[in-house]
Amino acid sequence: MMNTRTQGYIYVVITMCIWGGFTITSRLNVLWHISAWDIAALRFTLAFCILMPILIYKKDTAFLFKKQPFILAMIGGVIYCLTCYSAFLYVPAAHAAIFLNGCIPLCTALAGFLLFKQPFDQHTWLSLVIMLVAISGMSFLMYQETGVAFGFGDLLFFISAIWWGIFTVLLRQWKLSAWHSMAGVAIWSAVVYVPFYLVFLxxxxxxxxxxxxxxQTLFHGIFVVIIATLAYVEAIKRLGAFKTGSIVTLAPFIAAIIAVPLLNEPLSGAILCGLIGMGIGALQPWRWFMHQDSLQQGLDQQKQRQ
Structure with a gap:
């Protein structure tokens, strides 16, 4: 029997592979002429066809009629997917690691402050400074190299990070289970988006x-929507929030490096500056020297009380 820590790392590896694959396959959509409208529809349709029969069989559909799953689906499902997939049409995969995955921790912290008055901790402030320096350096170098500091795709990735930050904060505030969160987002996204796609897009x-x-349908509809979500939550239960989040955040940065030879994408000094700076800011490596994150401490305290 594997111990809890080993199980946690296995779930982390599964999540990393899928998150890294998301970056590569989303960029492949451009080469394979699959539009953002198409891949979103295929993703939601397949997930719906798998999850809805399971919910009906388990007689577990009542939660779908609450407002929380619907709101989460619109923000973290439909709007996030459309802006994120669209961004890959304009910029290389490395830009996703910088402006999407690199900015998600900050956007999450900012959303928590604006929506629920959750204060920034010292680690968030330090990350903010590092990321601002990295973005400033990257934009300066890009302007020197190309005459343009940022592109439209970069803006779309940053907007996607904002949507995901809001989604994460709401998910944490409403305390829905991993299964209900994942199923609710997938099903309501399909119910709302797919008919609109079929008629108008x-x-x-x-x-x-x-x-x-x-x-692409199998990967995005099953692996990204279902498996990665469940694996990520199981990893958090076993390793804690900070350690899990830090490790899996590496995946898109690794994928950005892999995309250079695999997809023949450029890796300029500006992009390298952005990857390193945003990676450090997002991962917060200095916290690895701390003993445990707050979630893990809370879990240990609960075990002691029992």
Whole structure:
């Protein structure tokens, strides 16, 4: 039997592989001519077809009629996916690691402060300073190299980080289970978005080869929506919030490096500056020298009381 820590690391590896794969496959959509409208519809449709029968079989559909799953689906499902997938059409995968994954911790902290008056801790302030320096250095170098500091895709990634930050704070505040959160987002996203997509939005699925279409649908509909969510939550239970979050945040940065030879994407000095700076700010490596994160301490205190 594996101990709890080993199980936690296995769940972390699963999550990392899927999160890193999300960055690579989302960029592949550009090469394979799969639009943001199409991949979002395929993702939500497949997840709906898998999850809805399970909920009906378990007679566990009552939670869907509460406002919380619907709001989470609109923010962390429909709007987030459309802005994120669209961003990959304009900029390389490395930009996703910088402006999406790198900015998510800060956007989450900012959303917590604005929505629920949750104060910044000292680690957040230090991360903010590091990231601002990294972004400033990156923008200066990019302007020197290309004459443009930021692109439209970078803006879309940053907006996506804002949506995900709000989603994370609401999810934490409302204390929904991992299963209900994941199922609610997937099902309501499909119910709202897919009919709108079928009636109003442009489609270019006829330009996509069937193997590419099947691969992207299975990966984004099953692995990203279902497996990664559940694995991430199980890892947090076993390793704590900070350690899990720090490790899995590495995945998009690693994927950005892999995309250089795999997708023949450029890795300039400006991008390298952004990756290193945003990676340090997001990972907060200085906290690894602390004994435990606050969540883990709370769990240990609960065990002692029992």
């Amino acid at each position: 442009p489609k270019q699925l006829d330009q996509v080869t069937m193997p590419h279409l099947i691969m």
